[in-house]
Amino acid sequence: EAGVVQSPRYKIIEKKQPVAFWCNPISGHNTLYWYLQNLGQGPELLIRYENEEAVDDSQLPKDRFSAERLKGVDSTLKIQPAELGDSAVYLCASSLNSGNTIYFGEGSWLTVV
Amino acid sequence: AQSVTQLGSHVSVSEGALVLLRCNYSSSVPPYLFWYVQYPNQGLQLLLKYTSAATLVKGINGFEAEFKKSETSFHLTKPSAHMSDAAEYFCAVSVDGGSQGNLIFGKGTKLSVKP
Numbered sequence: 001e002a003g004v005v006q007s008p009r010y011k012i013i014e015k016k017q018p019v020a021f022w023c024n025p026i027s028g029h030n031t032l033y034w035y036l037q038n039l040g041q042g043p044e045l046l047i048r049y050e051n052e053e054a055v056d057d058s059q060l061p062k063d064r065f066s067a068e069r070l071k072g073v074d075s076t077l078k079i080q081p082a083e084l085g086d087s088a089v090y091l092c093a094s095s096l097n098s099g100n101t102i103y104f105g106e107g108s109w110l111t112v113v
Numbered sequence: 114a115q116s117v118t119q120l121g122s123h124v125s126v127s128e129g130a131l132v133l134l135r136c137n138y139s140s141s142v143p144p145y146l147f148w149y150v151q152y153p154n155q156g157l158q159l160l161l162k163y164t165s166a167a168t169l170v171k172g173i174n175g176f177e178a179e180f181k182k183s184e185t186s187f188h189l190t191k192p193s194a195h196m197s198d199a200a201e202y203f204c205a206v207s208v209d210g211g212s213q214g215n216l217i218f219g220k221g222t223k224l225s226v227k228p
Contacts (some may be wrong), residue, residue, distance in 0.1 A: 004156070040122075042203050042218025043157070050136050056215065091156055095214050102214040104149075104156035 004105035006092050012111045018080035021108040025073070025094030032069055033102060034043070034077050035091040042093055049075065050098065082112045115140045115206045119219035127129070127227045132176075132191040134222045136204030139185065145207035146177055146187045147216065152200045163187060174198070189220075199226045 005024040013019050025032050030051055035043035046065070051072035060067065064083070066076040069075040079086055089109050095102040120135040138144055142207025145164045149157040168180040178189045187204060201223045205216040 031214055040220070042117075042205070042220050043216075044218070046214060048215060093156075093214065097180075098214055099211045099215055101159055102216075103161065106154070106156045106159070 004092055004094050004103055006090075006108050008108060009106065010109045010111075013082055013113060015084055015112050016081040018074055018109060019082050020078045020111075021067055021090050021092075023075045023077070023078065023092030023105060025075070025092070029094035029103075030072070030077050031095045031098050031100075031102075033093040033095075034067060035073070035093060035104075036049055037089040037091055037107070039088070046077070050097070077100040079110075082110075084112050086110060087112045114216050115142075115144070115208055117204050117206050117217055117219040119204050119222050120221065121222055123223045123225070125225040125227060126194045128196055129193050132189070132194045132198065132224065134189040134202050134204075136178075136187045136189065136222065137177075137185050138187060140206055142206060142209065145182045145213060145220075146178075146180060147205040147207075147213070148172065148176070148187075148204060149203045150174075150200050151203065151221075156205065159227075160189070170216050194224075194226045196226050196228065199224055215220075 032049040037043040049069045067077045069076040089107040091107045093102040093104045116139045118137045147162045148160040163180045171177045204219045208215040
């Protein structure tokens with residue numbers, strides 16, 4: 001069974017440019033998460049989806065970050081415009097539902113220069 | 114509010130020695146607790162979890178952790194370290210006690226294993 005797939009794995013962009021990350025969760029998983037991991041830190045939840053609905057986006061900086069999960073499967077996380085401080089790893093995870101174990105993808109590593 | 118503190122950002126042990134990684138938690142509800150491992154340039158993999166059943170939890174790769182409510186601790190141990198155990202380890206607590214995905218993570222402990 002395929003795990004959580006993320007792309008791109010690595011991205012380098014100049015500040016003020018837009019960037020988007022894509023996530024394909026494990027088949028059949030209804031709950032999808034985006035986490036942010038800064039260097040030397042543990043992951044922090046950005047947003048959680050139950051099917052198509054964003055049920056917890058309290059930690060998502062809505063001035064420059066947006067996310068969507070159309071049709072309740074794949075998800076995209078966008079940053080526009082990117083800032084130097086956005087350099088981090090963006091982790092996608094999924095679970096059957098919110099009461100089950102989550103499985104992480106390998107992450108998308110963003111460097112803003 | 115829930116929080117997790119991992120004592121020691123870097124732990125170094127010799128191959129074959131005991132591994133002990135410390136985690137203390139704070140939770141306003143009965144906690145669900147987790148240990149994840151992260152190898153370089155990879156995502157996180159679940160090692161083990163405590164969800165209010167047995168207090169001694171066994172995980173993958175020979176790791177185990179014991180939930181001690183009186184000490185608010187959930188330390189991770191392994192009797193004999195292998196070179197392949199070198200990685201970063203994260204302790205986490207569930208935000209609402211029932212969800213296993215809405216987690217608060219500690220800052221991580223990097224484990225080095227010397228030959």
